[in-house]
Amino acid sequence: MQTNPLKPHGIYSPVLTPFNADRSPDFDRYVKHCRWLIDQDVGLAIFGTNSEATSLSLGERHKLLDALIEAKIPPHKMMPGTGACALPDVIDLTRHAVQSGCGGVLMLPPFYYKGVSEEGLYRYYSAVIDAVADERLRIYLYHIPPVSGVPIPHTLIARLLSAYPVTIAGIKDSSGDWSNTQAMLEKFQPQGFDVFAGSENFLLRNLRLGGAGCITATGNVNPGAIVQLYKTWREGTADESQAKLDATRAVFAKFPMIPAMKAAIAWKTGRSDWGTVRPPLVELTTEQSKELHEALAGVNFELPNASSLV
Amino acid sequence: MQTNPLKPHGIYSPVLTPFNADRSPDFDRYVKHCRWLIDQDVGLAIFGTNSEATSLSLGERHKLLDALIEAKIPPHKMMPGTGACALPDVIDLTRHAVQSGCGGVLMLPPFYYKGVSEEGLYRYYSAVIDAVADERLRIYLYHIPPVSGVPIPHTLIARLLSAYPVTIAGIKDSSGDWSNTQAMLEKFQPQGFDVFAGSENFLLRNLRLGGAGCITATGNVNPGAIVQLYKTWREGTADESQAKLDATRAVFAKFPMIPAMKAAIAWKTGRSDWGTVRPPLVELTTEQSKELHEALAGVNFELPNASSLV
Numbered sequence: 271m272q273t274n275p276l277k278p279h280g281i282y283s284p285v286l287t288p289f290n291a292d293r294s295p296d297f298d299r300y301v302k303h304c305r306w307l308i309d310q311d312v313g314l315a316i317f318g319t320n321s322e323a324t325s326l327s328l329g330e331r332h333k334l335l336d337a338l339i340e341a342k343i344p345p346h347k348m349m350p351g352t353g354a355c356a357l358p359d360v361i362d363l364t365r366h367a368v369q370s371g372c373g374g375v376l377m378l379p380p381f382y383y384k385g386v387s388e389e390g391l392y393r394y395y396s397a398v399i400d401a402v403a404d405e406r407l408r409i410y411l412y413h414i415p416p417v418s419g420v421p422i423p424h425t426l427i428a429r430l431l432s433a434y435p436v437t438i439a440g441i442k443d444s445s446g447d448w449s450n451t452q453a454m455l456e457k458f459q460p461q462g463f464d465v466f467a468g469s470e471n472f473l474l475r476n477l478r479l480g481g482a483g484c485i486t487a488t489g490n491v492n493p494g495a496i497v498q499l500y501k502t503w504r505e506g507t508a509d510e511s512q513a514k515l516d517a518t519r520a521v522f523a524k525f526p527m528i529p530a531m532k533a534a535i536a537w538k539t540g541r542s543d544w545g546t547v548r549p550p551l552v553e554l555t556t557e558q559s560k561e562l563h564e565a566l567a568g569v570n571f572e573l574p575n576a577s578s579l580v
Numbered sequence: 581m582q583t584n585p586l587k588p589h590g591i592y593s594p595v596l597t598p599f600n601a602d603r604s605p606d607f608d609r610y611v612k613h614c615r616w617l618i619d620q621d622v623g624l625a626i627f628g629t630n631s632e633a634t635s636l637s638l639g640e641r642h643k644l645l646d647a648l649i650e651a652k653i654p655p656h657k658m659m660p661g662t663g664a665c666a667l668p669d670v671i672d673l674t675r676h677a678v679q680s681g682c683g684g685v686l687m688l689p690p691f692y693y694k695g696v697s698e699e700g701l702y703r704y705y706s707a708v709i710d711a712v713a714d715e716r717l718r719i720y721l722y723h724i725p726p727v728s729g730v731p732i733p734h735t736l737i738a739r740l741l742s743a744y745p746v747t748i749a750g751i752k753d754s755s756g757d758w759s760n761t762q763a764m765l766e767k768f769q770p771q772g773f774d775v776f777a778g779s780e781n782f783l784l785r786n787l788r789l790g791g792a793g794c795i796t797a798t799g800n801v802n803p804g805a806i807v808q809l810y811k812t813w814r815e816g817t818a819d820e821s822q823a824k825l826d827a828t829r830a831v832f833a834k835f836p837m838i839p840a841m842k843a844a845i846a847w848k849t850g851r852s853d854w855g856t857v858r859p860p861l862v863e864l865t866t867e868q869s870k871e872l873h874e875a876l877a878g879v880n881f882e883l884p885n886a887s888s889l890v
Contacts, residue, residue: 293667324665324692327672328638355634357603357858362637380860381692382634384727390860397859417694419729420860548667549707550690550700550730 276346278373278410278440279464279482281473281497283307283489284318284351286531287326287334289546295330296543301341302579303490308347310493310574314338315376317351317363319417319444320487320528325548328359335370345371349485353378353412357394361401374408374439376485381418388426395430399437407437414444414468421445424457431463442485444468448475455479470496471519474512477503488519491531494574514569521565529554530562537563538573539580586656588683588720588750589774589792591783591807593617593799594628594661596842597636597644599856605640609854611651612889613800618657620803620884623795624648625686627661627673629727629754630797630838635858638669645680655681659795663688663722667704671711684718684749686795691728698736705740709747717747724754724778731755734767741773752795754778758785765789780806781829784822787813798829801841804884824879831875839864840872847873848883849890 285307288299304314316338317323317331326334335350352363352375360377367375377398379391399407411430415421422441430438440463443451451472454465456479464482467473473484473496489496492515499511522530529547533554536544545553554562573579595617598609614624626648627633627641636644645660662673662685670687677685687708689701709717721740725731732751740748750773753761761782764775766789774792777783783794783806799806802825809821832840839857843864846854855863864872883889 319692325667325690327666327668330668356637357635358637358640380635382629382727383860384729386860387862390862393859393862417692419694549703550693550696552697552700552703 276373278313278349278408280311280313281483281489281493281500282313282315282349282466282485283493284315284320284485284487286490286528286535287321287323288544289548291543291546293546293548295326295334297334297337299544299580300334301337301343304338304343305341306575306578307489307493308343311497312489312493313373314343314348315351315485316348318376318485319414320490320531321351322528322548322551323351325551328362331363332366335366339370346373348372349374349376349410351376351378351412353380355380355382357397360398364398364402364407365404368402368404368407374410376410376412376442378412378414378418379420379422381420384419386420388423391420391422391426392429396433399434405436408439409437410439410464410466411441412444413441413450416444416446424453427454427458427463431458431461435461438463440464440466440482442466442468448472451476451481452479455481469519470499470515473499473515474503474508487527487531488522491522491534491573492518518569518571521562521569521571524565525554525558525562526551533559533562534566534571535573535579538576541580586683588623588659588718590621590623591793591799591803591810592623592625592659592776592795593803594625594630594795594797596800596838596845597631597633598854599858601853601856603856603858605636605644606853607644607647609851609890610644611647611653614648614653615651616885616888617799617803618653621807622799622803623683624653624658625661625795626658628686628795629724630800630841631661632838632858632861633661638672641673642676645676649680656683658682659684659686659720661686661688661722663690665690665692667707670708674708674717675712675714678712678714678717684720686720686722686752688722688724688728689730689732691730694729696730698733701730701732701736702739706743709744715746718749719747720749720774720776721751722754723751723760726754726756734763737764737768737773741768741771745771748773750774750776750792752776752778758782761786761791762789765791779829780809780825783809783825784813784818797837797841798832801832801844801883802828828879828881831872831879831881834875835864835868835872836861843869843872844876844881845883845889848886851890
């Protein structure tokens with residue numbers, strides 16, 4: 271499907287960041303979780319929204335990436351989030367990712383000011399590219415207006431692609447608006463700009479229109495089935511497989527997603543500290559956990575090889 | 581009006597951050613601008629929204645505050661913004677402010693995730709207070725939902741005030757919704773929780789209901805007249821003075837506010853680099869600058885003692 275096997279494609283997951291009870295990152299469980307994902311053919315979109323990346327300091331992000339590199343996790347399968355409000359931070363994080371050999375970076379727009387101009391967003395991305403000044407850099411734009419409050423319009427993509435046709439490599443569309451994904455698949459995918467769906471709900475539709483795959487939170491808890499659909503989407507079972515993915519995701523989506531995924535891993539591994547989140551997020555209540563377990567049992571939820579996670 | 585003269589009250593301004601042509605902070609002009617504000621009885625809400633604080637790295641913020649301290653600008657007149665998405669950053673910035681002797685800190689809620697729970701916001705603020713663990717800490721909450729996307733509900737204020745009655749010192753209300761300011765003046769100001777209006781448009785109304793003053797962007801460009809109303813609000817001229825303040829502010833509000841204020845200072849000081857902003861903000865165009873000059877002339881705009889700014 272892809273001519274270059276090293277080019278990011280397929281299923282990526284914004285890697286959950288495990289914390290100790292004191293809310294410091296647990297490097298050991300982090301490495302194990304990443305290895306577990308890689309073993310199931312899931313790429314590592316570390317430092318995404320579902321990684322609580324904006325709740326981590328720059329220093330913590332550096333150390334977490336370094337820990338993966340030291341553990342020999344293959345960097346070309348990593349796509350760290352490096353977008354931030356302050357350009358010096360974005361440049362620092364992006365440079366670190368490129369110098370570590372990461373296959374790409376997933377870049378939020380600056381998300382504090384709202385209603386900023388397209389010219390301002392263009393200057394932000396071009397300032398990063400010019401400052402990092404490394405031909406290995408591959409940027410995947412991150413369109414997630416329900417959270418960031420700052421959309422990435424198609425006119426901005428066209429302008430960036432025209433100025434930096436190699437560096438601007440693709441997008442994750444987490445708008446939840448399929449018509450937006452579809453329009454980008456039609457307009458930009460033929461130019462080699464890889465469109466990733468923002469969840470597996472849109473995986474089959476995305477692949478049928480030539481998309482690159484999806485980058486999805488629930489890759490953290492349901493990797494096997496999602497990857498399976500990616501590998502078999504041309505077969506007759508595809509629609510049925512998609513329906514099963516949707517049913518599992520719907521369970522997690524009934525709860526605050528990040529605490530629910532962490533609670534599911536805590537449950538299946540027996541490690542309660544897997545449930546820990548950083549404020550402003552809040553762990554599931556006992557009552558919510560119970561509801562989650564019952565609902566997950568209803569979709570025959572399993573975490574394969576869970577013992578390797580702790 | 582206030583029993584403790586060192587307690588923040590009156591007029592504060594989110595201090596504009598001057599950049600060099602390469603967008604690095606200009607420490608010299610920064611110190612001069614702060615001294616100019618202090619000389620006009622305007623307190624220094626450094627690192628606010630209009631300071632482009634979220635566009636600065638932590639290291640830059642440290643150096644800028646240190647430059648003011650070294651220049652003998654009185655720290656009790658400073659109220660640095662220290663809110664951020666990542667708790668380690670908030671704790672670092674807040675500790676630095678307290679240890680520098682700042683009169684208070686203005687604290688944004690974590691602003692990446694939207695729709696977070698009140699419990700999560702409570703945990704954020706209490707985690708900072710517990711980690712900084714300094715009885716000198718005075719927190720002013722920062723309610724600016726049009727930008728942050730994360731409101732501070734009254735039930736949260738009540739809970740924080742109950743747990744930390746001395747540390748939780750007040751709020752800046754930048755909602756633009758007078759009914760919200762009024763409700764807080766009635767509910768919380770009698771408990772010694774100081775309510776600052778988010779712009780001088782609400783200054784007179786705020787003072788008449790017992791408020792502490794205002795923290796306003798246009799304090800950067802119209803300090804004299806705003807302070808004058810604060811000092812004379814009980815006199816018969818107050819309504820007329822308020823109308824004049826509103827007219828001047830309306831000129832700036834017709835343009836992107838931060839670039840417009842910087843352009844006005846660039847114009848009056850003859851230093852074009854005062855106009856520089858960081859992406860995602862964009863400088864005014866030549867056409868916009870011309871319109872701004874004409875509109876400012878219409879309200880007899882002057883920058884007193886502008887030569888001391890460069």
